[in-house]
Amino acid sequence: MPYCPSCGAKNKDGARFCEACGAPLAVAAAPNPPAAPAQTPAAAQSFGSAKGLIIAAAAIYAFTAPLAVFAGPIGFITALLALGVVLLLAYEPLRKGNVGAAKTGVLIGAGLAILYTLIDFAMGAPLAAVLNLAAGVALAVAYMQLK
Numbered sequence: 001m002p003y004c005p006s007c008g009a010k011n012k013d014g015a016r017f018c019e020a021c022g023a024p025l026a027v028a029a030a031p032n033p034p035a036a037p038a039q040t041p042a043a044a045q046s047f048g049s050a051k052g053l054i055i056a057a058a059a060i061y062a063f064t065a066p067l068a069v070f071a072g073p074i075g076f077i078t079a080l081l082a083l084g085v086v087l088l089l090a091y092e093p094l095r096k097g098n099v100g101a102a103k104t105g106v107l108i109g110a111g112l113a114i115l116y117t118l119i120d121f122a123m124g125a126p127l128a129a130v131l132n133l134a135a136g137v138a139l140a141v142a143y144m145q146l147k
Ligand SMILES: [Zn+2]
Pocket: 004, 005, 006, 007, 008, 009, 018, 019, 020, 021, 022, 023
């Protein structure tokens, strides 16, 4: 039941103007402004899926490192390097909320994935090459989610 701010007359709910004096009731009857939409959940969700992709890439590197042993020491060393980069330079900073550093780590990890893929193909380890390409794609998607 809004009261007129001008004359104090009682008015019907939803009335826009006072029935007694015609003064606008909009200010007195205005509902509270809606709360600003919170962006945190969406951002947290995006970071969560980026984390998942980074872990997936790390798992692929850990899995392909032994496969690369058969191809030669260069492939194995690259796999360990890529695994270390993904865990220390991408996952760790993201876990601590340092998105800028995590993005750099993800980019380095994706670059190593491409290098690793080429090395595996050259060394005759096509399965490892294809898996590492998948790791590179996972890191590229993770990078796009870290805005
Ligand atoms: Zn009035």
